[in-house]
Amino acid sequence: MALEGRDLVSIFDLSDREIEAIFDLADEMDEHKDVGLKIADGSILCTLFYEPSTRTRLSFEAAMERLGGGVISVADASSTSVAKGETIADTVRIIESYADIIVIRHPLEGSARVAADYASVPVINAGDGAHEHPTQTLLDLYTIWREKGKFRDLSVALVGDLRYGRTVHSLAFGLARFGANVTLVSPLGLEMPAPLVERLRKEFGCTPTQCHSLADVVTDPKSLKRRKGRQKALATELLATFDAVYVTRVQKERFESDEAYQTAKQGYAITQEVLSRAQADALVMHPLPRVDELAYELDRDPRAVYFRQAAFGLPVRMALLAALLGKRPAKVKRARKGDYRPEPRREVDFRKMAQLKCPNPRCVTNHESYLRPQFTFVKHAADTVACAYCEHEVRSPLGSDERR
Ligand code: NCD
Helix, strand or coil: CCCCCCCECCHHHCCHHHHHHHHHHHHHHHHHCCCCCCCCCCCEEEEEECCCCCHHHHHHHHHHHHCCCEEEEECCHHHCHHHHCCCHHHHHHHHCCCCCEEEEEECCECHHHHHHHHCCCCEEEEEECCCCCHHHHHHHHHHHHHHHCCCCCCEEEEECCCCCCHHHHHHHHHHHHCCCEEEEECCCCCCCCHHHHHHHHHHHCCCCEEECCCCCCCCCHHHHHHCHHHHHHHHHHHHCCCCEEEECCCCHHHCCCHHHHHHHCCCCCECHHHHCCCCCCCEEECCCCCCCCECHHHHHCCCECHHHHHHHHHHHHHHHHHHHCCCCCCCCCCCCCCCCCCCCCCECCHHHCCCCCCCCCCEHHHCCCCCCCCEEECCCCCCEEEECCCCCEEECCCCCCCCC
16 A cells, blocks of 8 residues: 555554665655655645644754645644644644644644544654654654664663653554564653553564663563672673663653653663663664753764764654655555554454543543544454554453454
């Protein structure tokens, strides 16, 4: 299926081969990123941001300008009719008559899906709460691809706030789909949500090692205790196995209290000392912005690729806009055995769901009253359904037989 006219709400909306086709296009765009190429003349992009952004919004806007198109922008939704109570559905139905494509960032999980459902033009998710950030994943994967030339059997550590960090929620699956090994390193309480780890394991055959600090090298706490004396040496061993260390900020804005945030972020800085124990050609990545988790002294280290990574946002977003607008067809190769390909969502008949509501308080369905809760079947657990918007999983009131 061509990419023209499609939405990108989740990294699961693209097949493996489509992601590779976007990378090929990004290579081409990279050659034109400074002077531009006039292929989207007359097209308009609207960036609709309900949350702060520097890189994502500006690189999308620069990308559209470089393609020769125009940009209209809402950098602060409180300056719009949102302040008067206008819904996401109505807002995008107004914007679609002014713009050919919409990029939305919103604090509620599942909000980008709502925008995509209601807008007749393509919608790109630039971050919906703690849920997903698929275009960041495209540029993260592209960075690894450019730097390492492969994904298979690479060992990648995702470090930091894996609970609220939306970039890692999309990236873990991108990496798993392309055959990389994933290690999850997070402070206590900020682990990647268990259903995501389960899905990685059951659907994509990726069983991540999970640790609570970079010094933790074994998952079994008893074994850690036994080997305490050797902990430092073991830390060296583990760190030395990573081809890339992807660090994330503790997501302050998603915490209930400042106190909880302050406790969570303690002791999480990657310093030159830590890095001295990593591979000589390991990549240090970060979606940025950083707060305290990456020392400035690292910037001079050739392994620190985070600024280059952010710069790749431009050619990758040029490629994506060009493909979704149908201005440059992405050449998608034939699927290989075992490739991931999106399948139509299998929605559960709502009449059978006994008025079940999504239990996630940050789900868009609990904030926008015109939305009817909807659930889909999940592949990795027969007795579980997922909210069709935020993908929060809940035990199915139907039991496990109804899916057939
Ligand atoms: C990330 C985001 O907004 O989720 N930033 C970005 O898009 N580059 C990461 C973050 O804010 O920590």
